[in-house]
Amino acid sequence: MPAQQxxxxxxxxxxxxxxxxxxxxxxxxxWVRPADMRIAxxxxxxxxxxxxxxxxxxxxxxxxxxxxxxxxxxxxxxxxIRSGRVVALPQ
Numbered sequence: 001m002p003a004q005q006x007x008x009x010x011x012x013x014x015x016x017x018x019x020x021x022x023x024x025x026x027x028x029x030x031w032v033r034p035a036d037m038r039i040a041x042x043x044x045x046x047x048x049x050x051x052x053x054x055x056x057x058x059x060x061x062x063x064x065x066x067x068x069x070x071x072x073x074x075x076x077x078x079x080x081i082r083s084g085r086v087v088a089l090p091q
Contacts, residue, residue: 004029044069046077054078 011017011025033039050067057063060074067074080086 001031001033004031051077051081055081 007025007028011022015022017025053066054060054063054074054077057066058078060071060078063069064071064074077086
């Protein structure tokens with residue numbers, strides 16, 4: 001697991017670390033993913049073309065089918081662009 005590898009790299013034997021952080025790093029080494037725990041799929045980034053299509057259509061339901069995204073995802077992205085939380089990428 002990447003987290004276990006990172007912890008092992010950062011908290012190697014003899015490294016300078018607080019006792020509780022070293023204990024936490026050691027405790028994750030024995031962790032095993034439960035068989036029924038799903039692995040989240042990789043996230044799709046929004047592209048310039050996606051943003052432009054979203055702004056052009058101005059309808060999350062309509063653009064959701066075009067971009068193969070959920071309506072909620074499109075509505076959230078549109079809100080973020082309009083509120084200035086995300087800058088619509090220029091072409």
